[in-house]
Amino acid sequence: MDITWQWAGVVAEQEGDILEAALIEGMMDYVQSFAARQQLYQKIQARELPWIQQVLAQHQLQTDGELSPQSRWAAEFLARHVRALALSMLVNQPEPLLQELQWGEIETSLDLQALLADLVAVMQRDCSELEQRLLQPFWDLLERPAPPPEIPETTGAVPTLMEMFV
Amino acid sequence: MTALLLKYPEVEGRYLSSWELSALQSYVQDLPHRLMLYQGMVKKEKALIDAVMAKFQPTLPNLTQQHGPLAWQRCRRDLTLVWRYCTMAFLLNDEDYLRDKLLYWLETILKAYKMREQCHPAYRFLGDALVPVLGDEAGAAIRPYVMLAQTMLMG
Numbered sequence: 001m002d003i004t005w006q007w008a009g010v011v012a013e014q015e016g017d018i019l020e021a022a023l024i025e026g027m028m029d030y031v032q033s034f035a036a037r038q039q040l041y042q043k044i045q046a047r048e049l050p051w052i053q054q055v056l057a058q059h060q061l062q063t064d065g066e067l068s069p070q071s072r073w074a075a076e077f078l079a080r081h082v083r084a085l086a087l088s089m090l091v092n093q094p095e096p097l098l099q100e101l102q103w104g105e106i107e108t109s110l111d112l113q114a115l116l117a118d119l120v121a122v123m124q125r126d127c128s129e130l131e132q133r134l135l136q137p138f139w140d141l142l143e144r145p146a147p148p149p150e151i152p153e154t155t156g157a158v159p160t161l162m163e164m165f166v
Numbered sequence: 167m168t169a170l171l172l173k174y175p176e177v178e179g180r181y182l183s184s185w186e187l188s189a190l191q192s193y194v195q196d197l198p199h200r201l202m203l204y205q206g207m208v209k210k211e212k213a214l215i216d217a218v219m220a221k222f223q224p225t226l227p228n229l230t231q232q233h234g235p236l237a238w239q240r241c242r243r244d245l246t247l248v249w250r251y252c253t254m255a256f257l258l259n260d261e262d263y264l265r266d267k268l269l270y271w272l273e274t275i276l277k278a279y280k281m282r283e284q285c286h287p288a289y290r291f292l293g294d295a296l297v298p299v300l301g302d303e304a305g306a307a308i309r310p311y312v313m314l315a316q317t318m319l320m321g
Contacts, residue, residue: 034194
């Protein structure tokens, strides 16, 4: 089963042409791997919060109570990457982060590469061999820091990490 | 809904809703059958286009005088192109693919060259030939895409 085959993008490129047998076979492979992908997608969704908590803790960032802007920013940064990875795996095509958001000052105090590397390590420890194979083509989405989310002005109650990921 | 139809910028930064996930699942489960129909459509492409051309050519006896000796060749090429985009859109279950990739462009070309009137019957003949050439199931499956092309290109 060739789980690295990225069917949707390839099909879209066959404009005005007929799909070759190899592409059709690749689509069938995708169909066969879909149940495992869906299961992993749901696992990632369920495990996102504990994974992010672990990474934040490793970087001495708050994981409970009212979050500092730095912790909140780091949590959102990691969550965006986890979600891009999960979707890419599910549809079997790389879906890099597209939104270009303003870089603030907070991230300059954080080691983004290290945050992402630790996230990969935490996720890999928690994934089976099959799950790792499904994710394998997409880990590089977590190699480059994406533009961070904007930190809105803090007004009223500051969310806890639990509230952010409900 | 296909992976293409997830429209990534809209889902970026969040998880798919249960509805989106189940629509994707349903599409993927249906894909082997869709592929089987698609392969049948591909096999019968020549027979289908031949059937359309056989009816269409007598309606425009002066076409080559008006548009040059390659006019029928171009007509066949355009019909084949529309047909292939229809089959691909069917495979992807995505009418937007057909609109965005082909129809907006071809509609403009036909308007610019004032060819809409002349091409009118070809797309009607294409619609008429679906079931006789492809059979009931494949004919019905591809019909919405051919009808979309017909509506857009014939105005």
